[in-house]
């Protein structure tokens with residue numbers, strides 16, 4: 606069955622992936638033979654650059670799990686990763702042609718399947734790409750799926766997403782994803798570190814998020830997070846800081862139904878600093 610391509614917002618840009626290859630659940634086989642030597646080189650160079658920036662900036666759990674991705678000098682095969690990942694936490698990665706709609710996305714997560722875009726950026730996009738590609742999805746998201754607490758949180762998020770869809774609250778819940786899974790910071794004993802994939806896969810934002818005096822860094826609060834708008838095309842102006850994945854798991858465990866009801870008509874706060 607053919608599926609509709611998905612783009613961010615009201616973008617004029619055509620979608621990058623080939624959605625004709627996707628099944629009804631939006632997944633597709635990783636077309637490994639389609640990667641060129643240039644694609645593998647792009648992956649290797651992105652990996653090398655990013656790995657060098659991790660000490661002192663990425664959280665310990667991420668650094669500990671990164672070697673589980675295996676090869677770094679070429680694009681890994683999804684099966685190679687799955688052999689280790691399924692043993693570690695029961696998760697599995699599945700190929701997708703790009704962004705997918707809410708319900709199929711949440712359904713995959715609820716079943717401990719993480720969608721990974723199977724194509725890689727062009728050499729001229731080496732420093733910046735708006736859409737997630739295989740480097741963002743693989744390097745940014747997959748390592749923490751090897752962490753048991755974080756892995757469980759991702760499944761709960763998927764189940765919560767299906768519930769939010771029924772309550773027409775996906776926009777509120779998407780802010781939670783944005784400020785945690787994509788752009789979350791964590792306080793370790795030895796300092797502030799990144800655990801969000803959007804930070805960990807970006808050389809500029811990794812340094813900025815952890816070290817710059819510019820952005821505001823707020824303690825993690827569900828209501829504050831869900832009320833805060835975000836920008837997809839610049840470094841974040843606000844980050845939310847957790848003390849542990851356990852805290853994230855526990856603070857997101859309560860029923861969000863009353864929270865959604867309360868926030869439905871609350872004004873959205875700007876992505877940046879708010880006057881006291």
Ligand code: PHE
Nearest residue numbers: 761762765857858859860861
């Ligand atoms: N507890 C949330 C609810 O009841 C679901 C959820 C869990 C959402 C974890 C995000 C992360 O809707």
Ligand code: CO
Nearest residue numbers: 737787802803
């Ligand atoms: Co992402």
